[in-house]
Amino acid sequence: MRLALTQSWAMLVDSYRELNARKMFWITLVISLLVAGALACLGINDKGLTFLWYQVPIQDLAFVNTSQVEPGAFYKFLFLSFGFSIWLTWAATILALVSTASIIPDFVSSGSVELTLSKPIGRLRLFVTKYVTALLYSALQTAVFTTAAFMVIGLRGGSWEFGLFWAVPLVTLFFSFLFCVMALVGMLTRSAVTSVLVTGVVWFMIFALHLTELALLSSKIVHQVAVEEQASQIVRTDNEILKIEGELSGVAARPVGTPAAGETTADDDKADGGEGMGEGGGERPAPAAKKPTQPWAGMSELATTEQQRRDRLANLRSERERLTGQQAETRETLTNLTKYHALFFGVKTILPKTAETMGLLERRLFSGQEFERLRENQAEAGRSGRTTINGTRVSMAKVSKRQEEQLRSRSVGWILGTSMAFQAAVLGLACLLFVRKDF
Amino acid sequence: MADELAIDLRNVSKRYGRKVHALRGVGMRVRRGEVFGLLGPNGAGKSTLVKILMTVIRPTSCEGAVLGMPVGHKGTLAKVGYLPEHHRFPDYLTGAQVVDHFGALCGVPRAERRRRGDELLDLVGLRAGGWEKRRVREYSKGMRQRVGIAQALINDPDLVLLDEPTDGVDPVGRRDIRNILIEQRRKGRTIFLNSHLLSELEMVCDRVAIMVQGQVHSEGTLEELTAPDRRYEIEVDVSPSMENHERIISAVRAVAWAPGPSEMSNGGAGPPVRQGALRGDVSARLVGLTFVAETISAEAIQPVIDQLREAGLAIGAVRPVRPSLEDLFIRAVTDPNTGRALAPGAAMPGTARTGDHR
Numbered sequence: 001m002r003l004a005l006t007q008s009w010a011m012l013v014d015s016y017r018e019l020n021a022r023k024m025f026w027i028t029l030v031i032s033l034l035v036a037g038a039l040a041c042l043g044i045n046d047k048g049l050t051f052l053w054y055q056v057p058i059q060d061l062a063f064v065n066t067s068q069v070e071p072g073a074f075y076k077f078l079f080l081s082f083g084f085s086i087w088l089t090w091a092a093t094i095l096a097l098v099s100t101a102s103i104i105p106d107f108v109s110s111g112s113v114e115l116t117l118s119k120p121i122g123r124l125r126l127f128v129t130k131y132v133t134a135l136l137y138s139a140l141q142t143a144v145f146t147t148a149a150f151m152v153i154g155l156r157g158g159s160w161e162f163g164l165f166w167a168v169p170l171v172t173l174f175f176s177f178l179f180c181v182m183a184l185v186g187m188l189t190r191s192a193v194t195s196v197l198v199t200g201v202v203w204f205m206i207f208a209l210h211l212t213e214l215a216l217l218s219s220k221i222v223h224q225v226a227v228e229e230q231a232s233q234i235v236r237t238d239n240e241i242l243k244i245e246g247e248l249s250g251v252a253a254r255p256v257g258t259p260a261a262g263e264t265t266a267d268d269d270k271a272d273g274g275e276g277m278g279e280g281g282g283e284r285p286a287p288a289a290k291k292p293t294q295p296w297a298g299m300s301e302l303a304t305t306e307q308q309r310r311d312r313l314a315n316l317r318s319e320r321e322r323l324t325g326q327q328a329e330t331r332e333t334l335t336n337l338t339k340y341h342a343l344f345f346g347v348k349t350i351l352p353k354t355a356e357t358m359g360l361l362e363r364r365l366f367s368g369q370e371f372e373r374l375r376e377n378q379a380e381a382g383r384s385g386r387t388t389i390n391g392t393r394v395s396m397a398k399v400s401k402r403q404e405e406q407l408r409s410r411s412v413g414w415i416l417g418t419s420m421a422f423q424a425a426v427l428g429l430a431c432l433l434f435v436r437k438d439f
Numbered sequence: 440m441a442d443e444l445a446i447d448l449r450n451v452s453k454r455y456g457r458k459v460h461a462l463r464g465v466g467m468r469v470r471r472g473e474v475f476g477l478l479g480p481n482g483a484g485k486s487t488l489v490k491i492l493m494t495v496i497r498p499t500s501c502e503g504a505v506l507g508m509p510v511g512h513k514g515t516l517a518k519v520g521y522l523p524e525h526h527r528f529p530d531y532l533t534g535a536q537v538v539d540h541f542g543a544l545c546g547v548p549r550a551e552r553r554r555r556g557d558e559l560l561d562l563v564g565l566r567a568g569g570w571e572k573r574r575v576r577e578y579s580k581g582m583r584q585r586v587g588i589a590q591a592l593i594n595d596p597d598l599v600l601l602d603e604p605t606d607g608v609d610p611v612g613r614r615d616i617r618n619i620l621i622e623q624r625r626k627g628r629t630i631f632l633n634s635h636l637l638s639e640l641e642m643v644c645d646r647v648a649i650m651v652q653g654q655v656h657s658e659g660t661l662e663e664l665t666a667p668d669r670r671y672e673i674e675v676d677v678s679p680s681m682e683n684h685e686r687i688i689s690a691v692r693a694v695a696w697a698p699g700p701s702e703m704s705n706g707g708a709g710p711p712v713r714q715g716a717l718r719g720d721v722s723a724r725l726v727g728l729t730f731v732a733e734t735i736s737a738e739a740i741q742p743v744i745d746q747l748r749e750a751g752l753a754i755g756a757v758r759p760v761r762p763s764l765e766d767l768f769i770r771a772v773t774d775p776n777t778g779r780a781l782a783p784g785a786a787m788p789g790t791a792r793t794g795d796h797r
Contacts, residue, residue, distance in 0.1 A: 002546075003546035006543050006546050006547075006549075007543065007544050007546065009543070010540055010543030010544055011544075013540075014529065014540055017531055017536070018529065018531055020531070106529075109527065110525065110527075111523065111525045112526075112527045112529070113495070114490065114493070114521075114523040114526070115521070115523060115528070115541065115590075116544065117493070117494060117495045118493035118494065118495060118516060118519070118521040118523070119544040119545055120513045120514055120515075120516040120517040120544075120545060120546060121513070121544060122513060436497075438455075438490075438495070438496040438497060439490070439495050439496065
């Protein structure tokens with residue numbers, strides 16, 4: 001045990017020295033601090049956004065003020081949206097991948113690997129330890145940035161968010177999902193350039209798949225909402241039809257002089273069963289054209305009202321038919337979208353979920369209500385619109401909310417478990433190659 | 440017997456695919472406390488063999504032990520030091536950090552690493568001028584070899600395998616390394632040297648093995664290996680002519696000669712050669728004016744000297760001749776049929792002479 005600890009510690013120290021010797025490590029670190037400093041310069045007051053001592057004169061951002069958002073929540077949102085989501089998970093990760101690309105190729109290169117393989121360490125442990133210690137790069141970068149963010153949110157926002165430090169394991173995990181691919185390619189080709197290129201392509205494919213899946217999910221939800229909207233319109237129409245039919249039945253039950261109830265109903269039924277459901281339902285000759293056999297006083301108005309009701313009923317039936325047709329179309333599209341979404345979701349399940357992994361940090365930092373409030377603020381600022389599906393208008397705010405709920409309902413186990421399973425599989429393959437290879 | 444052996448190998452073979460047969464049933468024994476030299480031409484399989492011992496390459500088949508444990512046993516490597524050929528240390532480390540890092544990988548405790556590290560860096564001459572605190576990327580080839588030797592000794596090994604330790608080192612550096620090796624032998628360590636520099640091996644090795652085309656051609660002490668080719672040469676101090684050549688033959692006929700004509704050597708351009716034999720079935724020949732007797736016995740040539748003197752021929756020199764390691768090496772790697780160097784890794788079955796001279 002002591003031997004294993006001594007060896008592992010030596011490899012960790014060696015990895016630190018290796019990072020320390022890389023200029024890119026220090027450049028990235030300095031940029032991280034600059035990004036944190038730049039975000040710290042932003043602030044909010046009751047009028048809106050500020051930069052240092054100046055009010056930012058952008059009306060679109062006027063909704064961002066202390067009456068709408070707490071300063072702490074503002075800084076959390078700021079760091080999450082720009083610091084972590086853009087800087088750490090994109091720019092810093094690209095720099096980290098470029099910087100660490102040569103670690104595995106250097107490790108397995110001729111003249112170097114013989115020295116380590118000749119020591120009393122099993123090959124599997126050697127490779128896994130090297131892999132884990134190489135993740136130190138990302139862990140250190142994230143730790144420094146997170147500490148800076150923690151201080152800014154605490155000092156400027158007055159909120160000491162210890163949950164922010166979840167970023168360290170989450171960003172390191174995010175990085176490891178890509179680094180495992182780089183380790184495998186580095187092991188196979190012993191080329192840092194090839195490793196970076198292949199990892200970049202894999203990352204792009206994962207991201208494209210993620211975007212496609214999100215687009216399909218969004219579209220699916222839009223159609224779900226449209227179907228629901230159409231269903232509720234149909235129900236409303238049905239209710240109105242029933243109401244008018246009831247009223248017409250009441251007219252039919254009138255005493256003498258009114259058309260026989262059975263005759264009217266028969267006519268109506270005929271219309272319902274035949275032309276009434278068709279496109280030209282509204283154009284059929286109106287039953288009101290029949291003249292009463294005995295035109296009593298006041299019957300003229302009554303007949304006019306009844307005629308209007310019949311016309312209205314015909315229109316409603318026509319409308320119902322149209323809605324039913326639209327709903328059938330929407331349902332068919334929804335069925336197809338559900339099928340394609342399930343396919344993409346299935347493929348995504350076996351791949352690392354880089355975006356969702358970072359989304360977990362958002363979940364840790366913002367409760368559902370906080371996030372909802374921020375979204376509502378955005379909606380109020382006029383950022384959400386409406387879309388039309390088969391003639392039915394769908395609120396994008398509703399879609400967005402429901403999509404957010406669905407994304408948030410994806411379990412941590414699914415996001416991290418499946419991603420780590422992917423990593424285990426890729427790393428396992430790299431280990432197998434390393435263990436069996438003659439150097 | 441097994442306890443006396445640091446390395447005991449039998450039937451070590453390594454194939455790469457179907458065509459390349461790098462090692463073909465190698466057998467080798469290295470005794471504890473000796474300096475053992477492994478030599479052979481490029482592609483003979485020397486480095487492959489060493490890498491198998493160090494678990495860098497997995498053998499196709501292998502029997503035997505290193506320090507009493509089966510080949511491939513990782514734990515044993517804690518007592519083995521290794522300097523690979525064309526090694527590449529992490530260039531962001533200083534010399535002292537290299538030694539410390541590889542010591543830690545061997546499981547040497549921190550305090551011991553520091554103490555031994557200082558001693559070894561001093562031994563290899565890197566502490567002079569504070570070079571041990573400078574990064575390896577600033578080192579010359581010779582300095583890298585020195586730090587390589589220091590890291591190979593940091594774990595106080597019982598067995599040290601050095602693959603071309605004097606590669607790229609200047610004559611002074613080579614002498615220093617040679618002295619270090621002799622010092623390590625004095626301390627009881629077994630040294631396994633893999634080198635092209637035959638003169639270096641000759642100076643420090645107790646025993647050597649010559650590998651050719653993936654097989655051990657010969658193995659033994661230098662005495663054992665050179666015994667068949669040791670001879671005495673008697674140089675007669677007369678002017679070179681065919682007449683004097685015949686005079687010498689006539690002078691020694693009573694003690695040494697068989698009838699037969701001389702043959703002109705080297706297609707007529709070289710001196711005449713007459714084959715013969717001494718008493719006791721010692722083969723002999725006269726090459727021009729030099730009498731050559733294939734024996735290490737000084738007594739056997741006394742009658743020849745007497746006869747020459749009686750015939751009034753002046754003797755210019757009498758010298759025992761022992762072939763150098765280079766002679767042995769060249770002979771081992773030359774195809775006796777064509778006189779050309781054997782191609783690497785292309786031995787035909789039956790051409791190699793494993794353990795011929797053991």
